Amino acid sequence: MFVRTDRLLLRPGWMEDAPALAAAIGEARIVRNLATAPWPYGLADARAYLAQSAGALPSFLILARTAGKPRLIGGIGFGRTPDDEVELGYWIAGADWNRGYVTEAGRAMLDLARESLRLCRIVAGHFVDNPASGRVLEKLGFTAAGQRALRHSAARGEDVAFQGFALDLCAKGCIHDEPELMAA
Numbered sequence: 001m002f003v004r005t006d007r008l009l010l011r012p013g014w015m016e017d018a019p020a021l022a023a024a025i026g027e028a029r030i031v032r033n034l035a036t037a038p039w040p041y042g043l044a045d046a047r048a049y050l051a052q053s054a055g056a057l058p059s060f061l062i063l064a065r066t067a068g069k070p071r072l073i074g075g076i077g078f079g080r081t082p083d084d085e086v087e088l089g090y091w092i093a094g095a096d097w098n099r100g101y102v103t104e105a106g107r108a109m110l111d112l113a114r115e116s117l118r119l120c121r122i123v124a125g126h127f128v129d130n131p132a133s134g135r136v137l138e139k140l141g142f143t144a145a146g147q148r149a150l151r152h153s154a155a156r157g158e159d160v161a162f163q164g165f166a167l168d169l170c171a172k173g174c175i176h177d178e179p180e181l182m183a184a
Helices: 015-025 043-051 101-115 131-139 179-183
Strands: 008-011 059-064 071-080 086-092 121-127 149-153 158-168
Touching (some): 071 101, 086 101, 101 131, 121 131
Antiparallel strands (some): 008 059
């Protein structure tokens, strides 16, 4: 599965992407904002990530479309929380911050969730010391959900204040809205 936007290509990661992935994500200021990525993040970590078998939910690398070869600038995907909710996660290489790439990729992922995956609810969140990520979630239509909590950051090696968000997609035509399916 591939997704194309005006400026981006979202596609699964391949083992050949390992050097570019390690270079793009391998900055402390990026990895510290992710829950599961280790620090330092190197080529072996990128290879291990790319070797993971594909799950039921899509996870993509974000590539900037250029006149030449697309350039890896980030990652975005869905995963499952411990409570079995579908969670959106993302990151962008530091050199590509503040260009609207995450918002563009996020809109494409939410369209995919709504139209192809037929999901009704997506959760997401950010460490509170990364307010830019909260602004992205708000642009995408997410609203703060519940009180701030602690979530572990593998890179930091500690629990960090975290704000959860949620987005209801059912109002836009989720398969679960259909009465005959709800009654079954």
